[in-house]
Amino acid sequence: MTTSNVSSLDLNNAFPRSPRAILAGYVIAARTLDKCRAVIAGTAGEYHFDCPLDQLFLNFTGISAENFKAFVATGVDDAAVAEWIQANGTEHTHEALVQWNNDLRFKRISEMPIELQVYLEGYIAEFIPADKIVYTWFDVYDIEEQRI
Numbered sequence: 433m434t435t436s437n438v439s440s441l442d443l444n445n446a447f448p449r450s451p452r453a454i455l456a457g458y459v460i461a462a463r464t465l466d467k468c469r470a471v472i473a474g475t476a477g478e479y480h481f482d483c484p485l486d487q488l489f490l491n492f493t494g495i496s497a498e499n500f501k502a503f504v505a506t507g508v509d510d511a512a513v514a515e516w517i518q519a520n521g522t523e524h525t526h527e528a529l530v531q532w533n534n535d536l537r538f539k540r541i542s543e544m545p546i547e548l549q550v551y552l553e554g555y556i557a558e559f560i561p562a563d564k565i566v567y568t569w570f571d572v573y574d575i576e577e578q579r580i
Contacts, residue, residue: 440470440475441469442470443467443479448466449466451573457533458489458493460486460488460536463573464500465510467480467483472505482501495517495521499520536570538568539570540567540568560576
């Protein structure tokens with residue numbers, strides 16, 4: 433196990449990685465890790481670890497939020513977390529992983545459960561600038577966090 437003094441982001445002053453960022457082959461995983469580290473460090477700000485987005489990743493891998501957080505709390509770096517996810521998560525074929533990643537990466541708001549569509553309808557109107565176009569669910573995060 434690789435350990436180091438991995439410093440967490442202060443999410444009061446920075447953004448976690450995009451949900452599109454890949455860790456251990458999974459979208460969402462790097463963002464989940466950033467938020468987990470910030471929660472452990474007490475610097476999560478308005479961000480939450482084990483939110484519905486994180487749960488998509490955790491459920492698909494079969495990893496509990498508690499076990500993930502306990503491992504991250506040991507101070508391991510990204511590479512060690514990736515190895516741990518691959519060793520402890522549900523094994524998926526390459527095809528299944530690509531399909532899962534692409535389903536999330538390109539998910540349109542209209543493809544989401546209606547309660548999330550209703551929530552995002554108001555959220556987008558309130559927090560996304562009128563001159564920005566949301567094509568996919570991940571666009572909401574990347575626009576709000578000034579990546580696009």
